[in-house]
Amino acid sequence: MPHDTGDPTREGGPMPALDAMMTAAQDRYRSSFTIAVLLTVAGPAPSAAQLRRRAVRCWGGQDRLRLRPVTDPAGRPRRPYRWSAGRDWDPATHVVVTGTAPGQDLRELAADLVGPCLPERPGGPLWQLHLVPALPGAPEGHALLLRAHHALLDMASLGRLARLLCDEGGGGGGGARAGAGGSGPAKGTPTGTAAGTCPALPVLHALHGVARRAGRRAGGRAAPAAGGPGPRVSWVDLPYAVMDTARGALPGTRVTVNDVVLAALTAALRATPQALDGYARLDRVYSGVPVDLRGPADAERLGNVLSGTRLPLPVWSDDPVTRLRAVHRAMRRNKDRRRALGGARLTDAAARLGTWGVHAMSRFMYADPGTITLSCSNARLCDRPLTMDGAPVDSFTGVSFVVPHARFQFLLTTYHRTHTFGVTGDRACGPWLDDLTAAFATEVHRLADLA
Template structure:
């Protein structure tokens, strides 16, 4: 029998996504990508994924829980990995409309991932009208955050329609022997004796000095206090396990025109659009929005440049006020820009990352209970996440990806979530709603489109300019099995 390799332990944040999961609130992220051309066969697609699997070694691993919850779970190689289970194929019935694709994606997203296997699935969807097909990818949030998920996409797909050279050939792989319960317990207790100094060093490295510690943690304390005052809305109700899914998109260049005309960032423009769409949705249903300010939990990446390609979660969060009361698009954007500027300078995201790092040392049983108690508090009304995707086309087996729409999980008593991802000059909105509480999610999508057109109309019209050459995409690299070290906080997306 071969020597047992020391398995990698999940971070406190990664583990929290497991603790937060329940039958009505699954903690996986997903995306629906649409491609032009005839779909590859299932065998072609499966073999293509197999040839790239060594670049994302975590896709070959599954969870192993420490006995008696004496430590956070670890990742171990799955010796019984079956790609036919993870790489699946289905077809839409005629006519193969976008609505049918959305309904299928919602059903797939509603199904919990099997924790006894590697926590990911890829669905090849044939029969989409207009000579198109789709790929629906799903991974547990404990496995990836939004940014590292984008990196996985660029690894599995190609940067050219016809890649130069021979097709990738996966090197031989042999699963490491599985650790025993005794070994898992021993390593967990060893870690308890060594973790505090390591965590302290990591936190100290992330900060410039004591003042930033106090400023960041103080801002986070205010964030939680403010978040607990999030108003009661139609979006904050008990939810079930089933989901609805809607997609809408706009041009990144249009949002940049708005940013250039009125100030702020593209992310500020997007948040103001979300606030405008929610305001329209509520007013159309007779709700009084006067003075109403919702609170959005906005994840921000704390992943350093050298950590891109690494799996696991390197995210923090800010609580952003959404001025849904404001009907004027320019005033709403100015309010949003000012609020986000204050949040960034407050160090709120830095403070949140510090507290998150401290959960790495919390005994697993305590962390588990804390994670389950947390959703009972209404810190925010909804999640709005904006992930910058590749600004160049991607291909799979010679077929170009036309668009990609994110799918973000709902937390307890959170019936609506807005995911945004830019790709190749587009800004794509993926809307997830509880099946019963958001039966009119399609109406909200229309309200969001109206708010988008409204704010774009306030910017000067496009002018003909010389086309700039697009930045050359980075060479594909393997997604590392882990990420270490501190990183600067970057909330600005563009």
């Protein structure tokens, strides 16, 4: 049975900076910080009892899954924010059966499940595995959706847990192995470097990187009312080979997948006028870019091992090569100046100021429209095909939440030979989210044709 490695909070204690900031943001703004991974399996569904036994076998040694925030009598997180190492988790409440409603597809179900704040009730679970026993239009298949409060787990952690549940990760019986595949292509350095020995210069670069205010949207986005309509979700699949070819579209340079994603996102925003409707400064459209700081020593660690940078999106340009070049230079500059490492040290310093510092940084990161306009993540969930009880896992997709001030959030996930570009938006975005994802795919193909 695999166990947590390198997690200093596995026995409880003060929340690390990022955990505390996301806990504070959800509590203060009542806006969901729920993320999820969705697997579709081309085989008959297990019973609830079978899936619970499998989850206990595969995840019983993961101490991170036992953590709970210390709360007041009303169930709200107590300040200063701390983790408590609770009892072993209850399979009956953490592994549940959830069917689709008549006429509902998997995207709508995923949106309904990332919409609520976790826990949904005082003392309720911070994470859940949902078994969808029948898929619309595919009576022989089923789906599994693993969702969690982002303060507990990041997308790489969800990917690792899902891999552990599969046959290749130990879910099929016998000896369990550590999760296969990488947790994401955008890597920083080990967390010890980020938090402990990072020199002052990257911190100054991190501050300079967020000094210029993003263009604000008139009115912003109000946090959804509790129990009100949830978000909408759209996604589109792209062959791995097409994205790989698009990396050669910039003459003389082979850019990264992140560069292609951000350039294609810029084109999609231009092609979908409603996406930036109301923004006063289109020359100041900024995307946040999370960076995974796991190193070789803690590659399998669960939790939030993240920092981030931001960069301007060149929505002012109508030329695909110019857009790609601008994004590539901005990403290169962020990496050369080690802004992700500086940002990690900055958030740690803010957390050491206590609750005031946590709240100030939380508002700046998640609820200030002058910081970022949107966020775009890239998570490599698994590089090779997986099976569940011998049946192939057809798809493996991440689903994100929408930060309080934004209208939508973007996420590229990679499973085997397929990239999936997804967007989560508020209900007002529903009529045109599919147009946005389609425009993204069109631009990736266009860049591939230019390579």
